[in-house]
Amino acid sequence: MNDQKTYTVSIYTENNIGLLNRISAIFQRRHINIESLSASESEIDDVFRFTLVVKVTEEQIRKIIGQIERQVEVIKAYYHTDEETIFTESALFKIKSDLLFEERQIQNIIKESNARIVTVNKEFFVLEKSGRRAEIELVYRELKPFGIMQFVRSGRIAVTKTEMPISSLLSSIGNQEETAFAKA
Amino acid sequence: MEEQATILEKTTKTQTMSGSEAIIHCLLAEGVDLIYGYPGGAIMPMYDELYKFQDKLQHVLTRHEQGATHAAQGYARATGKVGVAVATSGPGATNLITGIADAQIDSTPMVCITGQVASHLLGSDAFQETDIIGISTPVTKWNYQITKASEIPEVLAKAFYIANSGRPGPVLIDITKDAQFGELDFAYAKCNYIRSYTPVPDVNEVALQQAAALINNAKKPMIVWGQGVILGKAEAEFKAVIEKAGIPSAWTILGLSAIPTSHPLNIGMVGMHGNYAPNVLTNECDVLIAIGMRFDDRVTGNLATYAKQAKVIHFEIDPAEVNKNVKADIAVLGDAKESLHKLLPLLKENTHPRWLQKFKDLYKVEYDKIIVNDLTPTKEGLTMGEVLHHINKATEGNAIIVSDVGQHQMIACRYAKFNKSKSNITSGGLGTMGFALPAAIGAKMGAPEREVVAIIGDGGYQMTIQELGTIFQSEVPVKIVVLNNEFLGMVRQWQQLFFEKRYASTELKNPDFIKIAQGYNIEAQRVIKREELADAVTKMIASKDSFFLEVMVEKEDNVFPMIPTGASVADIRLE
Numbered sequence: 001m002n003d004q005k006t007y008t009v010s011i012y013t014e015n016n017i018g019l020l021n022r023i024s025a026i027f028q029r030r031h032i033n034i035e036s037l038s039a040s041e042s043e044i045d046d047v048f049r050f051t052l053v054v055k056v057t058e059e060q061i062r063k064i065i066g067q068i069e070r071q072v073e074v075i076k077a078y079y080h081t082d083e084e085t086i087f088t089e090s091a092l093f094k095i096k097s098d099l100l101f102e103e104r105q106i107q108n109i110i111k112e113s114n115a116r117i118v119t120v121n122k123e124f125f126v127l128e129k130s131g132r133r134a135e136i137e138l139v140y141r142e143l144k145p146f147g148i149m150q151f152v153r154s155g156r157i158a159v160t161k162t163e164m165p166i167s168s169l170l171s172s173i174g175n176q177e178e179t180a181f182a183k184a
Numbered sequence: 185m186e187e188q189a190t191i192l193e194k195t196t197k198t199q200t201m202s203g204s205e206a207i208i209h210c211l212l213a214e215g216v217d218l219i220y221g222y223p224g225g226a227i228m229p230m231y232d233e234l235y236k237f238q239d240k241l242q243h244v245l246t247r248h249e250q251g252a253t254h255a256a257q258g259y260a261r262a263t264g265k266v267g268v269a270v271a272t273s274g275p276g277a278t279n280l281i282t283g284i285a286d287a288q289i290d291s292t293p294m295v296c297i298t299g300q301v302a303s304h305l306l307g308s309d310a311f312q313e314t315d316i317i318g319i320s321t322p323v324t325k326w327n328y329q330i331t332k333a334s335e336i337p338e339v340l341a342k343a344f345y346i347a348n349s350g351r352p353g354p355v356l357i358d359i360t361k362d363a364q365f366g367e368l369d370f371a372y373a374k375c376n377y378i379r380s381y382t383p384v385p386d387v388n389e390v391a392l393q394q395a396a397a398l399i400n401n402a403k404k405p406m407i408v409w410g411q412g413v414i415l416g417k418a419e420a421e422f423k424a425v426i427e428k429a430g431i432p433s434a435w436t437i438l439g440l441s442a443i444p445t446s447h448p449l450n451i452g453m454v455g456m457h458g459n460y461a462p463n464v465l466t467n468e469c470d471v472l473i474a475i476g477m478r479f480d481d482r483v484t485g486n487l488a489t490y491a492k493q494a495k496v497i498h499f500e501i502d503p504a505e506v507n508k509n510v511k512a513d514i515a516v517l518g519d520a521k522e523s524l525h526k527l528l529p530l531l532k533e534n535t536h537p538r539w540l541q542k543f544k545d546l547y548k549v550e551y552d553k554i555i556v557n558d559l560t561p562t563k564e565g566l567t568m569g570e571v572l573h574h575i576n577k578a579t580e581g582n583a584i585i586v587s588d589v590g591q592h593q594m595i596a597c598r599y600a601k602f603n604k605s606k607s608n609i610t611s612g613g614l615g616t617m618g619f620a621l622p623a624a625i626g627a628k629m630g631a632p633e634r635e636v637v638a639i640i641g642d643g644g645y646q647m648t649i650q651e652l653g654t655i656f657q658s659e660v661p662v663k664i665v666v667l668n669n670e671f672l673g674m675v676r677q678w679q680q681l682f683f684e685k686r687y688a689s690t691e692l693k694n695p696d697f698i699k700i701a702q703g704y705n706i707e708a709q710r711v712i713k714r715e716e717l718a719d720a721v722t723k724m725i726a727s728k729d730s731f732f733l734e735v736m737v738e739k740e741d742n743v744f745p746m747i748p749t750g751a752s753v754a755d756i757r758l759e
Contacts, residue, residue, distance in 0.1 A: 014380050018317055018327070025322045066504030072326045072346055075380040 006035075007061045007079045008087060008158045011050040012042055012166050014073040023050060023074075026067045032056055036089070036155030044170055047075060053156045076166050080158070087158035091136045092118070093127040093143055094150035100125050103146055113139045124149060198371045203333030204229035204364040207297065208237045210340035213372045216268055218259065218629055220244045220252035224272025225312055227299030229364035244629070244658050247650035249276050251622035253283020254648070257292045258626030261609045262584055262634075264417065266293045266348045267626060273299045274312030277358070278319065282616055284354045285323040289613030290438060291415060293352035295343050296320075302362040303331040316358050325353030333366030337373075345375035350383025351502045352415060385503060387518035387526060395497045395514045396530035398471050404539045405431045406462070406469035406494075408454050408483070411438035411612075412476015412501060416520035419443065419605045422475065425524050430535035432543050434462035436477045438612040441602040445581065451543045455483040456747045457594040460756060461546035463747065466491050467754040468542075475499040476520045479509035480613065489752035499523050553758045554744050559599065565738030566714055568592050568667045572599040574718050575637060575665070578725040583635040584609060584627050588620035588644035591673035594743045596639040606631075618647030624662045625654055635663070635725065642668040642694055649700065655730050656704040663724050664701075666734045669741070670694060677742045701732035708732040 013019055020039065027034050035053040042049035054061070061079045068077040097120060099106055110117065115129040129139050136153060201209070207230050211219065221243060223231045234243045246252040249271040256267030267287075271280050277298040287294045301310040317329050326346045328339050336359070343355040399405055413422045419442050426433045426443075432451045435442065443450055452459030454466065463485075466472065472494040477483070484490045487509060498505075498512035499520060506515040516523050558569025572595055575583070581601035587593040587610040602608060609627050611619040624638035645666050655662060672690040679687050701708035707729065711720045717735065724731040745756045 017329075018321060021318060021321050029322065063504070063508055066506075066508070070502065070504045072378065072381045 003057050004055050005058065006053060006055050006082055008082070008085050008156065009050075009052040009054060009061070009065070009068075009077060009079050010158070010160070010164070011052070011068055011077045012044075012075040013048045013050065014075065015046065015048045016073045019071070019073050020050070022071050023068060026064060027054065030060070030064070032060070032064075038155035038157050040157075042166075044167060047166075047170070051155065051157055076169055078160070078164065080160055084162070085158040085160050087132075087156050088130050089133055089136060089154055089156050090128065090130045091140070091151065091153040093129070093139070093148055094124050095127065095143065095146065095148060097121065097123055097125050099146050106143070106146060109139065109142045113142075115139060198369045200367055201370050202229070202233070202364070203336050203359070203366045203368060204233045206333065206336045206368055206370045207340065207359070207364070208233045208241060209370060210337055210372060211268065212237075212240060213374070214266070214340075214344045216241065216266070218242045218244065219268040219270055220246055220255040220259075220626065221270030222246060222249050222252060222272070222276060224276045224299065226273035226301055226361050227270060227276070227297075227364075229361065230270065230297070230299065230359075243270075244625070244654065246622060247653045248648065249279035250282050250618070251625075251648055251651045251654060253280050253287070253294065253296065254616075254619050254622035255626035255629075255651075255654070256294050256296075257283060257287050257290075257619075258586060258609055258623030259630040260292050260294055260626070261623070262606055262627040263630040264415075264606065265630070266295055266344055268295050268297070270297045271299070272312065273301055273316070274314045276312075277316040278314060280356070281319065281323065284320055284356065286611050286614040286616045286619065287354035288323045288325065290611065291352050291411060292354065293348040294354040295340075295347050296354060296356045298356065298358045299364070300329065300358045300360045303360040304362070306331075306360070316356065320356045323354070324356050327356040327358070329358040329360070330363050331360050333363050333368040336363065336368065337370060338375075341373060341375040342378065345378070346381070384501060384519045385517040387516065387523050389526075391514055391516045392523065392526055393530060395473075395516055396527060398495055398497060398514060399429055399431070399473065400532050400534070402471035403536070404469045405429070405471040405473060405536065406465060407431050407433035407473045407475060408436065408462075408466075408477055409433060409439045409442060409475040410436040410477025412499070412520045413439060413442040414605055416476060416501070418476075418519075418521035418524050421521055421524035421528065423447075424528055425531065428528060428533055429531045430533075430540075431473065432462075432536070432540050434459070436480070436483055436612070437597050437610060438608075439477060440597055441607040442605050444603050445601045446603075449540070452547070453598060454753070455480075456485070457598065457743050457745065459547065459598070460550035460745050460758065461543040463745070463753040463756045464546055465542060467493065467752065469494050471495045471497065473497045473499070474510075474512075475524070476501070478502075478505045481509070484509060485747045485751055485753045485755075489754070550745065550758065558595070563738075565741070566711070566717065566735060567741060568595040568737050569599055570714070571665065571667060571717065571721070571735050571737070572596060572639070574721040575725075576601045577718075578721050579635055579637065583607070583637050584631060586610065586620045586624040586627055586636060586638045588638075588640040589615045589617045590641045590644060591669075591677065591741070591743050592639050592641045592667040594674075595667075617644035620644065621648045621664065622651045622654070624664070625651060625658075625660050628660050628662045637663045637665060637725075639665050639667065641673060642666055642670060642692055642697075643672045645697070646694075652701065652704040652706060655706065661728060661730050663727070663730070664706075664732045665724075666697060666732070667737050668694065668697070668734055669737050669739045671739060673741075674743070676740070680740070680742065682748070697732070697734050706730045706732050708734070710734045710736065712736045
């Protein structure tokens with residue numbers, strides 16, 4: 001298991017209730033932990049995109065991609081290494097407002113980390129920090145001693161450095177569809 | 185045919201009807217005339233329509249929903265058509281799961297329709313509500329919950345298309361009670377396209393040419409074929425290929441019967457209890473050609489020592505199977521029929537007499553050591569093999585043999601003779617005890633012109649014995665053979681070989697099976713002595729009605745050859 005690596009899996013799908021269950025079951029069945037997961041629209045109308053992060057061997061991920069693509073409503077799935085992607089995560093910190101004014105150190109942390117204040121009110125303020133996991137963890141460690149009321153971090157979202165061939169694939173499918181209709 | 189055309193015509197025009205009536209029209213439009221099922225609260229609207237349409241669509245009441253799925257599977261395997269099973273919500277639906285899982289792993293086309301509580305009750309823990317979509321997800325090719333009547337035609341059209349295209353599999357459609365009661369403007373169009381779904385990958389001509397070159401230059405080629413040949417209706421193309429190239433060909437348990445067992449290039453079964461020659465020579469061939477099979481662990485034994493010397497060519501419809509267990513040097517994706525049709529002209533005519541002789545020599549070893557004693561024993565106790573031997577004589581290889589799971593299954597598959605494809609029906613991948621009796625019902629109803637013989641152990645028989653009631657009520661003339669060793673024989677065999685004869689919970693105290701069969705008005709006979717066997721089998725096969733034959737066989741016989749778990753195919757044991 002030494003050759004395990006972090007892979008970002010991008011899955012383009014039809015939008016369907018239950019599909020997430022179908023995909024996550026593929027990992028669960030093989031006793032693989034999904035480290036993070038996010039779901040969103042994609043660059044293509046009516047096509048949904050799941051982004052997952054898993055730590056597995058390349059052989060494992062290759063087979064898993066095959067299993068994912070077998071699912072009827074999956075259009076295409078890809079896997080990429082960290083080097084092949086631009087990726088980020090986002091975190092929110094909810095902190096007592098008085099600290100913002102009483103603790104100068106907090107202001108420094110905010111400034112140095114390029115974190116953004118989302119909202120401030122009498123009781124609390126919310127800090128948003130996007131970036132690599134290590135950057136977010138650094139902010140977390142620095143703020144921790146002052147007291148964090150709430151903390152949450154999102155799953156990874158990622159785009160690939162090279163072109164994702166999904167658009168050309170879909171347009172070729174679209175052409176086929178037109179031909180199919182023409183035939184009918 | 186004419187009638188179906190009228191139905192199609194009728195259904196393409198829009199008309200207002202209830203969801204449950206629409207379900208029936210969808211089934212009729214898909215050519216379904218026989219379904220298996222069990223009624224209950226949430227599926228009652230559909231059953232009410234089944235009552236009205238009983239002259240067009242026969243519903244067979246099984247005695248348990250699992251029986252309905254296995255019957256649908258047996259029907260599908262005997263006909264190549266989609267089997268249909270119906271159940272109510274909750275326990276009705278969960279009882280389908282074993283059959284669905286079996287159909288998934290054995291690539292059997294099946295559509296299951298389940299009733300569901302009304303949509304406003306979903307998630308409220310209503311009476312007989314269960315999340316069957318969630319439960320069935322990992323064991324279905326596709327599933328979908330219909331909550332509006334208007335969805336019914338499109339979703340059912342997709343269900344049938346998905347179930348029986350590409351690599352077939354089970355589809356479950358869950359329909360809420362309000363969707364069955366609701367009204368819709370009905371029009372039916374068959375589905376033949378889904379954007380995200382590529383059922384059959386295109387055949388790569390370059391890969392095909394590379395495969396042909398490798399085959400043409402091979403000195404010791406060997407084919408292992410699987411159910412893909414049968415599912416792809418590629419039997420004729422397959423036979424033409426092996427005959428032209430003169431390649432010894434072995435089968436997986438689900439590939440059996442694709443070509444006649446008597447074919448001179450048919451070298452027998454691979455795998456754990458397969459034949460000696462093809463297992464040993466898997467590790468000696470120079471080119472291994474896998475066609476429509478998936479290198480199951482029961483076939484390969486230890487992968488680290490499996491066919492390492494050989495170049496591997498894999499003909500396969502499912503891309504996820506390529507390089508899953510065995511690395512292919514050349515993968516030819518696509519439908520077996522098309523691939524083999526295109527391969528044929530690229531092959532040169534060839535024979536490999538010395539190589540083929542090796543298989544014959546090793547067969548002789550197996551014959552002398554095992555087969556002769558199985559088929560024509562001289563010891564006192566009856567063997568399972570001799571029962572098969574007599575069944576072969578009586579049916580002349582023309583019957584459909586439906587086997588359950590265990591020792592008798594291995595014996596049935598090893599020794600049954602087949603002349604026609606789609607004749608061997610058994611639970612391969614899942615190993616579902618209780619499969620055979622209901623599957624035999626489906627097979628007989630799907631192929632009523634054929635003799636159907638179920639071969640079952642005394643353990644598996646009792647898992648679905650209630651389906652005798654279906655045979656009784658629906659008058660299905662299947663022949664049932666129980667090979668009774670009063671043990672869960674295969675588990676006992678493993679306990680003997682690997683657990684120092686600690687027979688934990690494998691000995692069975694059985695009821696009087698004859699009385700049980702007679703209770704269902706099925707003619708029954710028990711054979712204890714060898715002298716009675718031939719006549720009893722002849723009588724059974726000659727019977728026009730269902731017949732139950734119990735044969736008391738040797739209690740502690742073992743099935744050999746055997747590749748112990750984790751061993752190499754070349755280390756197959758003869759004793």
